Amino acid sequence: MNNNPIGIFDSGFGGLTVMSAVHKMFPCENLIYFGDSAHVPYGSKSPETVIRFSKDIAAFLASKKIKMLVIACNTATAHALPTIKKMLKIPVIGVIEPGSKAAIAATIANKIGVIGTQGTIDSNSYKKSINKISKSALVYQQACPLFVPIVEEGWTNTRIALETADIYLKPLINKKIDSLLLGCTHYPLLRKVLEKVIGKNIKIVDSANAVSCEIKRVLNEKNLFSNKKRAAILTFYTSDNPKKFQKLGGVFFGQKIPKPQKITLE
Numbered sequence: 001m002n003n004n005p006i007g008i009f010d011s012g013f014g015g016l017t018v019m020s021a022v023h024k025m026f027p028c029e030n031l032i033y034f035g036d037s038a039h040v041p042y043g044s045k046s047p048e049t050v051i052r053f054s055k056d057i058a059a060f061l062a063s064k065k066i067k068m069l070v071i072a073c074n075t076a077t078a079h080a081l082p083t084i085k086k087m088l089k090i091p092v093i094g095v096i097e098p099g100s101k102a103a104i105a106a107t108i109a110n111k112i113g114v115i116g117t118q119g120t121i122d123s124n125s126y127k128k129s130i131n132k133i134s135k136s137a138l139v140y141q142q143a144c145p146l147f148v149p150i151v152e153e154g155w156t157n158t159r160i161a162l163e164t165a166d167i168y169l170k171p172l173i174n175k176k177i178d179s180l181l182l183g184c185t186h187y188p189l190l191r192k193v194l195e196k197v198i199g200k201n202i203k204i205v206d207s208a209n210a211v212s213c214e215i216k217r218v219l220n221e222k223n224l225f226s227n228k229k230r231a232a233i234l235t236f237y238t239s240d241n242p243k244k245f246q247k248l249g250g251v252f253f254g255q256k257i258p259k260p261q262k263i264t265l266e
């Protein structure tokens, strides 16, 4: 048993979609979230820069005595997961492997579409991860760099979102994919628009629940579950404007969040 918190981080608000799924599955586990809003977006930055930011955040969260670290950001997982695993003595998981497993479970035609930031797609991490588990799976990838700003502007259900999704997803639809893996923290908020574009025959795979299942497996295996039976304490940190974080963060988390504390990590 271990009553220390689980640490979760992302480049900004997006990882709160993952945190929300984790909190729903483990309502008694204390969670600490760090959103690196001062450095967002990670998706267009070089691997070296993303690794540097990720190391600073991992060190900060480790100083809060977390029992496990979840890298909720797809781009940070793609570039920094091996480095952070080596750096910390606690279990560290990312979002790419759980998401890959969920996509393989969802596909029947063995044709998986993956969408993500430019950095995630260029790293080929999802393709490698999916093909490590299933050699025969055909993976078609598409970077969607305009989706993050569209979501952050709150334009999720607009004509612009729909037309952008149509352009990005056409090549994947033409490949006859039957599952579409959302390889970016922001994309679950575009779900309605994506569904309109891809129709009913393509399943959307959101890795947030798959990540929660992976956390459950690790906590079980290492005997790290909390024995407290009271509502969890949720703590939020951001590297930029706390007011903005609280406002937008509530949208990603699905409910109001307390004002985060601002931390500068340099």
Ligand code: DGL
Binding pocket: 010, 011, 012, 014, 015, 040, 041, 042, 043, 044, 072, 073, 074, 075, 076, 117, 120, 148, 183, 184, 185, 186
């Ligand atoms: N959190 C990032 C991801 O999941 C998206 C936003 C960004 O580019 O930083 O890849």
